[in-house]
Amino acid sequence: MKNLKRIMLAVAAAASLLAPALPAMAQASDQFIAIPSYRVGPYGTNGQSYYGGYIDYLSYVNLKEGGINGVKLSWEECETEYNNAKGVECYERLKGKNPVTKGTAINAMATGIAYALIDKTAEDKVPLLMVGYGRTDAVDGSVFPYAFPLVTTYQMQVSAIVKYLASKNGGSLSGKKIVFLYHDSAYGKEPIVALEAEATLGKFKLVQIPVAHPGNEQGAQWLKIRQENPDYVIFWGWGVMNQTALKAAQKVGFARDKIIGSWWAGSEEDTVPAGDAAKGYLSATWNVSGKSVPLIADIEKVVYGAGKGNMQDKAKIGSILYNRGVSAALATVEAIRAAQAKYGKGKVMSGEDVRWGLENLNITNARLQQLGASGLLPEIKTSCDNHEGSGKIKIQQWDGGKWVLVSDWIEGNKNLIHPLFKASAAKYAKEKGITPACMK
Template sequence: MTSPILNARSQARSLALALGAAAALLLPAMPAAAQGSEQFVALPSYRVGPYGANGQSWYGGFIDYLNYVNLKEGGVNGVKLSWEECETEYNNAKGVECYERLKSKSTVSRGTAYHTMSTGISYALVDKTAADKVPLVMMGYGRTDAVDGSVFPYAFPLVTTYQMQVSAIVKFLTAKNGGSLAGKKIVYLYHDSAYGKEPIVALQAEAKLGKFNLVEIPVAHPGNEQGAQWLKIRQENPDYVIFWGWGVMNQTALKAAQKVGFPRDKMIGSWWAGSEEDTVPAGEAAKGYMSATWNVAGKHVPLIADIEKVLYGAGKGNMQDKAKVGSVLYNRGVSAAVVTVEAIRVAQGKFGKGKVMSGEDMRWAFENLDLSNARLQQLGATGLLPELKTSCENHEGSGKVKIQQWDGSKWVVVSDWVEGNKNLIHPLFKATAAQYAKEKGMKPACLKS
């Protein structure tokens, strides 16, 4: 005969198990981060803090595409994609902590490819990712000298670097001024961080070559105090302001420009200062403002329209604010995920379809990308990024941007592809790459497959 005490314990245990099972059913569905049969993608993201709104759209688009590939295709050749986010708050130390935590989630992929969306965090990780043999992907940001794969085999500043981007902006302004900026004055207003400092050497070289006067004005993080800077800009009375802002700094600058009477159509920003998150809050102050971009905004892109149909139609989208689907940063996040998934396909094509790819496999794939316009069209991704063709000598793969302008309600592309001055810029980053190799005691060499 069972004792009352043992019976009570048995009932309590059964009740606890039942409650636990019920609670599990109520938890939100999350990707299984460390399944051996899945390609685990680490996401050191940020959704809070002064740059959180930007991260929400970018990482929302990235995750939506991973989920879309799982639902639409069953993964990549049968290999499902899984992922896990870790909040960095755009903080370098937290970015490193997230990397250390995420890389152990899969002993095979070690995270597949790290997209930190932060130049500072990328600088902090460039040696760590190389030692751990996993790609650090910096799409449109990060170290320019990482274009040289013989020195930075695991770092990929894809699409266009900051130095090539600022060179393209100068080329665009030169064309607007009849082919010469000689005697003009340009203010470079920038976020006082690795992100804002990265283009300076290129802009100084452009000023020397183009014989225009350059005035450099930094803005302290997070950039919501710019009174002194815009007072100086009013005093300098420049012909143009090249603007390297991020987050709250961007709308603050547009409002300040309006306040001091500086024409917004004489301001041209980097692609991280050219999203709806920047212009909509600035209201009328943003009208006429221009920025560089590599991707278009809008749901007219077939891939974006299908993501909305497949995911959000089924209630499985990542974005809480569905209105941001199709925005500049959302589409840019999708573009980064497209490149990552295409690299997984390329890796599988060489190392085995239907297998989980290692960090070393992915390194080879990112160095051997050939993402043509024909392939982008097949994906429904025309306009999300330019053609990409990488090699050991060129981890950038493109070097082109377009210029867009805010018409008061939407972004309108106002140029064709503009390529920076390679003859001027490439020797600059090759010199710093060589110096880096010397400091590290490295002998530059392309890795063999």
């Protein structure tokens, strides 16, 4: 029995040495952040990089600043597998971890989960943070006070892509043919109304071709694209669907520099596995890659230097999705900081407080410079009328080894797209019996 006891103690000691550094359990004095994430399944590799960056920034704020005005950040992940039902389960489980914050700001990085949570989070008075994804008409804060599709929405993104393509054709796409190849889900369908409006305005022919989840079978779709012989393919893919599309395009002989993907189809996870088939491929992005951004380099130094890094594969530090996770966490922290400035520095902020912070964000270029994040993401200025805050993207191109920027910031056609948001939000308000009003 004594030998058995010694063996068990030795195993326990070894396990403690091998276990990764984790944040402390939520304390009442912490700003607890619920993180419904996914690191397994068909989209798991994407989630690993994104949430690695997200959590590394939270650790960085704790290590670099001692938290936000002395309030330490704590968090807990819950695996959703990009599944809507599991996303709701995770939210319900995590929101009770801290009765004040109720999760601070929920960021599931899944449009389907965001749709499933949009009413629940509003009822619970917890902000739903949809950074570069989610329900686009939530830009209207008078109808969706607790939902924030921050930075740039799918509809403004696709409008900016159309503007970029027009700029390559003398300012007009009239008479051109564009195929919209998309993930057959809420995510893939979100930009359709905007793209149809752009096609009517720009007088180009639009052909829509859906791809079933998870997207590893696209033979029929690319045969149709070859038959259609479009001038361009606008590509709304995710996960394994992306590398599959690039390989299929090469197989049918469609030029990759005529394919322009969404920002969720423009990461190293998409291009590296595709090999030569990815060279020349274009995509939108709202954040840059690389460690040349001082903040990213300092995170590696401070967080990984302290043995607190979240990424097992440190080679992915500075990748598109890693830097995007950092950017989303930065916006979250700045919202908490803004809330503290109004409701009390050094205090734990409630979901209602953070909602105000998100609706009153003003992340200027000067502030980004202070954070060491100049150029990492665009300026963000929100209001009740505009929960998006930017509407800008850049276009990048894969040169076979890295992403290279080929444009400056491009803003979508706000005069065309924002009325679509308003109309959709008004319809939702009527269906739900909501009287639109801005919260104070």
